[in-house]
Amino acid sequence: MSSLVRNASLLLAAAALPLGAARADEGMWTFDAFPAAKMKSEYGWAPDQAWLDRARMAAVRLTGGCSASFVSASGLILTNQHCVAECLSDLSTPGNDLLAKGFVAAVRAEEKQCPGQQAEIVTSIKDASAQVKSAIGTASGEAAVKARTAAIATIEKAACPDTATTRCQVVTLYGGGQYKLYTYRKYSDVRIVWAPEDAASKFGGDPDNYNFPRYALDGSFLRAYENGRPVATPQHLKWTGREPVEGEPVFVVGNPGSTQRMLTMSQFAYQREVNLPVTQATQSELRGRLIEAIGDDPERKREGTDTLYGIENNLKRTIGRVRALNDPAFYAGLAAREADLKAKVAGNPAIGNPWAEVDKAMTALRAIDAERRFSQPDGELVGYALTLVRAAQERAKPDADRLPGYSDSALPLLQKQMLDLKPISGWLEELTMRWSLSKAREYLGADHSQTKLLLGRESPEDLAKRLVSGTKLADPAIRKALWDGGQAAVAASTDPMIVYARAIEANDRRLQKIYDEQVEGPLSAARSKLADARFAAYGDSVYPDATFSLRITYGKVGGWMENGTKVAHRTTWSGAFDRATGAEPFALASAILASKSKLNLNGAMDMAYATDTIGGNSGSPVIDRNLNVIGANFDRNIHGLRNDYAYDMTMARSIGVTTAALEQALRTVYPAPALLRELYAK
Structure with a gap:
């Protein structure tokens, strides 16, 4: 057997035929098709329908491509800082850079509305496949696309006559094998509550992006309002500031953006030979132009930092795919x-x-x-x-x-x-x-x-x-x-x-x-x-590609072996101080430096876990079996980038900021006593 064929065989063994016979920790499952029996046989426990319903009603989709979760009875939303960076930038003015210095609303009257932001929760999922497929019938080409578009518009309009508070979206799954009508309760008034300094969230910058160990305090809080008042959200996750435990099962609930595991080889060839090379070249040039234009100008840095971060993130992801x-x-x-x-x-x-x-x-x-x-x-x-x-x-x-x-x-x-x-x-x-x-x-x-x-x-x-x-x-x-x-x-x-x-x-x-x-x-x-x-070929073990619609995935907290060395499942505040050089992007945020003597330096900062996540899962809650939120997902490691195309969690891991780290920040670094009281309110 040639080495190429042998390696390919090993890859297939690790990937276990993606979108076919899914492994224990594989799959971005829809909430109406969660593999409870499969999980129970492998973990000895699986969530029941009541658990799934509670998690679904607490899960939030944010416009702009992020996920989040309700964590209090008064519309409080946990997500990533990088998911609210655009809001902070939009609310900033010359001399008041909220992205750079962070934001803490001492009272609710100080919470500021985020332009363009909307929060959505899924209230129902219904099969619409028969209606859409019947409308398409035997049509082909452009006629088929028009028939599909018309059918979807008709279904959405009939299901959501009240567009002020609801949103209906027909989601295409399995590339057109299924069509599901997702109904959302939407909140169009979303306000920023708390966010750390940008330097705290993005410690390590582009060099550490898609890597682990990480020391990023990438968490933030928003609040949903309606008619000028905080929204009542009794179906929220329970907050806990506890440490993650290696080997414990966790769930990530969110809206993964897009995977391409169902592509054929001619589609992969197009990606490899046409799309990705051009994308990489043009993104690289845009990054260079922007860095040069910002230069040492403080005002341009304020206005362009979030844009540059997004470009660098996309470029690194493209390089991983290439x-x-x-x-x-x-x-x-x-x-x-x-x-x-x-x-x-x-x-x-x-x-x-x-x-x-x-x-x-x-x-x-x-x-x-x-x-x-x-x-x-x-x-x-x-x-x-x-x-x-x-x-x-x-x-x-x-x-x-x-x-x-x-x-x-x-x-x-x-x-x-x-x-x-x-x-x-x-x-x-x-x-x-x-x-x-x-x-x-x-x-x-x-x-x-x-x-x-x-x-x-x-x-x-x-x-x-x-x-x-x-x-x-x-x-x-x-x-x-x-x-x-x-x-x-x-x-x-x-x-x-x-x-x-x-x-x-x-x-x-x-x-x-x-x-x-x-x-x-x-x-x-x-x-x-x-x-x-x-x-x-594979029966009901097939899960759909990601479509920025609500999914649930599960796995265990843990590191991995790399070059014969065990990568730990968590990082600590002490590690952040050890990694700091004083120069960007390894300069610790000023508030963290000032709080060193008050911090539990051995406390967890970020964690790694073997769950099947992708872009769009930023801000997704990391949940334990008791519906406690123990972290907010913000990244994958570099090995996880190939999971866009085929699943293999041998070394790939998801990365999240721990609630333990966020709680230390709320108590000591960026004090928010009212927020802490709300998180622990009975």
Whole structure:
């Protein structure tokens, strides 16, 4: 046996055929399909329906891609500091940098509303597969996509007539094998309560990101309000500031963003050969441009720090994915996984050959990749403009005829995000537009019709400067007038950013039409058949890819062996002081330094545990079997990045800040006695 085949076989043994015969700690399970019997056989205990219902009702989804949990009876929400960093930045002003210095509301009257933020909890999950699939019927290509979109809009509108307090979302699972209607109770007034200094949350910076040991105090508290009063949340998790115990079972409940474990080999090839290399190159350049632009300017550092953190985080994740798909043994393992599935369903006429259909769609995607990737510039202001132009067109249509994201069920959140007051940094907008327009010209070529549409006869630099300096869209009152005025107001507007958006929007629609006909339509049909193949081959042990919908995963607190050395399951405050150099990013926050003599330096700071998490699980509560929250998930280690594509927890671990660390911070570093009393209220 060759070494490559042997390594691939070992990989498959470790990964245990992802999305097939799931291992004990594998799976991002939906709440209506939790494998209780399987867990009980392996752990000797599993949660009952009452436990699951309590955990579900305490789980919070935040707009912006994070998770959270209710931890008091008065709407108090635990999440990560990096999940509220944008809020802190938006609420900051020159001379009052809340992101840098942290925030503590001594009384509830001091809690500040976060622009664009919404908190949502799942109240019900219902199967909508029959309705959606019936609507699609025998349609194909763009017609199938339109039929699916129309059916989803109809289902969501009928299920949630009250859009002020509820939100309905049909979630696509198994790539189209199932459609589930998730109903959410939503809270559109979310306020910041407590957050540590940014230096405390991001200690170690980019060098420590996706690594462990970690010493990040990445926790924060929000509060949900309604009608000006804190929301009553009796179904909350119990707070405990106890230490994590190695080997104890824990659950992570949250909204993992996206995994790609169900891709076929032609889709993995597209990722490896086309998507990821371009993404890595462009993200690297944007990072460099931003670092150079910030320089030593304190005001630009205040305005650009959170953006830079996000870019660096995405870039590191991209690099991890590139490494995974360029690992010969790992890639061979993916091929062997696909071969196993094909062998198990060979000759089944109901399934046919969906792999060939995917191959054809991916060939079409490669042909239009650059045009789709660079169809519009990046930036908050141009995003506002394009949304206003498109929303005006879509809102004039019947609900079932609109594009995804503009249905009646989706409009309230879109409107909130469009109209909430949010500070705009002109230099950052210009930089982002210049970068994205220059990349469009580079990858498409100066003579490409789309380059000419995007730039006209201007340079990326001149166009970005003219549009950003000339637009009034930073003013929410201007955006509201255009939103309320609809098509007539948008068509009459002479705002240069709106004029530009009107000019490029039709091309965006053209590309979407091609994509739906040649890629999304065929892929949707093929994914449905692939889901049937997996169910036929592996039964009910198949769990769906992540879709930023509510999931529960479980595993044990513990470290791992690396290079013959045991990595401990927890870090301590003492370790943070030992790791500190005094220079960024290893400079301890000033309040932590000042509190050293009062801290229990042997107390836990961060912890590692073997649960199946991904981006989107940031802020997810780490829960013990008694429904105590013992931490807030904020990261994976570097070995966990390949779990985007195939599950293997041999060395991969999730990472969270412990409630023990947060409690020390609440008592000593950033004192919040009222908050502590609330957390322990009976």
